[in-house]
Amino acid sequence: MEIARTNPGGTNTATLTRLPKYLAYLKIKQKQGVTAISSTRIANDLRLTPILVRKDLATVSQAGRPKTGYPMDALIGDLERFLGCENARDAFLVGAGRLGRALMGYGQFQDYGLTILAAFDTDEALHGREFDGKPVLPVEKLPDLVRRMQVHLAILAVPDSAAQATADLLVQSGVRAIWNFTTETIAVPDNVLVQHENLAASLAILSKRLAALFDREKQGGTQP
Amino acid sequence: MEIARTNPGGTNTATLTRLPKYLAYLKIKQKQGVTAISSTRIANDLRLTPILVRKDLATVSQAGRPKTGYPMDALIGDLERFLGCENARDAFLVGAGRLGRALMGYGQFQDYGLTILAAFDTDEALHGREFDGKPVLPVEKLPDLVRRMQVHLAILAVPDSAAQATADLLVQSGVRAIWNFTTETIAVPDNVLVQHENLAASLAILSKRLAALFDREKQGGTQP
């Protein structure tokens, strides 16, 4: 019963969210010609603690060397392998509106092992068009293509009103994970994953942080 | 020194991310004619524990009543007040490309107290156009308008290559918080907040969850 809660891979969720940040950061440093880097340096730049950085990196790499730190190329390679190759997935995008098109153009996905193969939309005007080299196809073709191409992941970027119906279609077609960019909560069977991309939650956090910042400044001068 | 780590508002970050979800869920139930709801019901539908739901809701509302649960209207009102009115903010959007336009059309923001007043872009072809009733203005007008309208929050949706330069401009203009939708890490002074909207991190989590799901099915049949 608790299997879903335990983490067989061993990498905890919080660590997982930081790994892409390390990778993005390290690539910048690499471009700047840095060939090795210490946990302290990374931690300073990313506002983390060196201990946390070492623990995180230890889950994906053994490249770290006392005294010299982490050799840049090896560490980046290990992170890419972990985040990219190991998780390489093809996905279908459903909904080629503004949000959908923005997601097609989000280059970073490719870096992290996600390839959007095609988009689907009900709007006939879009059929046959391409965005970032990805074709927009009629939704009717979705079930068959999901089965034939064995695509397990779908990105849901349809209007809210169509969210549940589209999710149902995806599940029937055999999709096993839905990345939900609508603001609707969607219901799926137990054996299908849903990840709700919740911008409102991010906004709530940012708003509160900003309010707290202003509070502190009001109370205690500039830096209490 | 540790002030930034303590939370004067008392609401912890994890709770904060769930509050918008409660609100979205409750609005659906309200539409369905439900007038009161228990923590157990909410927890079941949202895959949380009732205790956690009660603790979360206790931070924003005293409307809960033994035996009857939470009166729908009062609870929704309390959540809206907390998430919306208390945090009501005006924001400028910088970058009116595909992502920027998608964000302008993200209706949910308004519900959570965020109003995008206008967008700014370097592309002259966009100047004067409107998306969802929001004008696109030349970036040159940004510093003056930030000061005059006392806008503290900016949403950064420019191309990655322009991320840091635009962030610098925003900071100089007096913006105090930047919601960063680029994939670049941006550097700002200590008295400015940056929240990096990291889709790659979400993707990493979803990928791992899906991989774990497949692992479980392979090992132990359908439901180990």
Next chain:
DNA sequence: TAGATTGTTAATCGATTAACAATC
């Protein structure tokens, strides 16, 4: 009243940090 449900205080769990040994 009896039953259902909230809200609070204590216990547990997971993630971060501290301390320090290992090692290049």
Next chain:
DNA sequence: TAGATTGTTAATCGATTAACAATC
């Protein structure tokens, strides 16, 4: 060798869950 830095084991911290009293 001495110094710097990693990686691991133990301690702490924060968030979730459990237990239960309060109460409608």
